[in-house]
Amino acid sequence: MTRFEDAFELPNGTIIKNRFFKAAMSEGLADERNRPTEKLVRLYEAWAKGGAGIVVTGNVMVDRRALGEPRNVVIEDEQDLELLKSWASSGTQNNTQLWMQINHPGKQVFKGIVKEAVAPSKVEFEPSLQRYFPIARELTENEIQDIIRRFGATAGVAKTAGFNGVQIHAAHGYLISQFLSNRHNRRKDQWGGSIQNRMRFLEEIYSSIRRKVGDGFPISVKLNSADFMKAGFTEEDSMMVIKRLNELGIDLIEVSGGSYENPRMTGSNMKQSTLKREAYFLDFAAEAIKISKAPIVVTGGFRTRRGMLDALQTRDADMIGLARPMAVYPSLPNELIAGSRKQVQLAPRKTGIKWIDKTAMLELTWYSMQLERIAAGKTPNEKLSPKLALIRSIFKNGMDVFQMRRV
Structure with a gap:
């Protein structure tokens, strides 16, 4: 029977010390120039000491012209390498794997924060949501290639700084998720149409990163099970993407779902049967595990020690993803392993x-x-x-x- 403290091996040979995965939360702790700060050093030291096998950073943006939120960290080159080394050093204590989540927001950029928004296609949000965002224009072929290059460059800096891995954010309605969605991607070229074309942007980003970091450096993906929108990204699409990522050699997949337009990742509009099992995307993950060589992480909804153990022991998840609980209980993995905490009250x-x-x-x-x-x-x-x-x-x-x- 799988236990929380059981170590396991990623496809590339990396050993993860236990089954806890601190999922990404946007910290908003960069300085006014979007550089990392000592606040991040202290925060990630606390989480490293808290016991999770893998700790993932919040959104690190690949282009300072495209910020998802105020005070996102932006990494375009090595100019902040010493600060990044401090961050990596603090977050890799206690044999912790510290992975940098890297992202481009696409059209999910707030008015007043950026000069313009870009997207796969010029498709507006629903009017009640669009008022918060500038109208996005369609990316050119050269711009798409530049963004692909930027993901690789940011990952290369992360490795140089001492981070143990990276996570590509392909969920929650950000740019890669927009490319994957039929709702937001209306392109007629090689980047749009069939799911094979719509996943091409993610494939090319993965390949760009792999060229920069080599085979031994973990690359993971955060992927929606679906975006729960009409004519959007479906569970069938997601399964096809998971199959393809495994063919490419992905090391780990975190399952999530939703976007600003339908925020399922926050637990909204969930069925009672889903809530009873705690984790929001557990049924999908159980099917994904059947086709994935890479471990599957489920984040969202776990609140009891029993519920987490059940998910591991029934092999519905390979790792337990924790986000909000880690903001209140930064040593939660240690407490759950020791049995000193049975549940989280939020x-x-x-x-x-x-x-x-x-x-x-x-x-x-x-x-x-x-x-x-x-x-x-x-x-x-x-x-x-x-x-x-x-x-x-x-x-x-x-x-x-x-x-x-x-x-």
């Missing part, structure tokens, strides 16, 4: 202001503030007032950015 965070509470973005801001506390050397504050989180976020980011803020 009550909904509400302000009492209906239109704000309905968006669920206040909760994400509340968790982001917990990351700031850890980064400052403080302990998380479970009693932190949601209204205080609201006020601070408006002061820091303004109303529009606050409403769409993500962790």
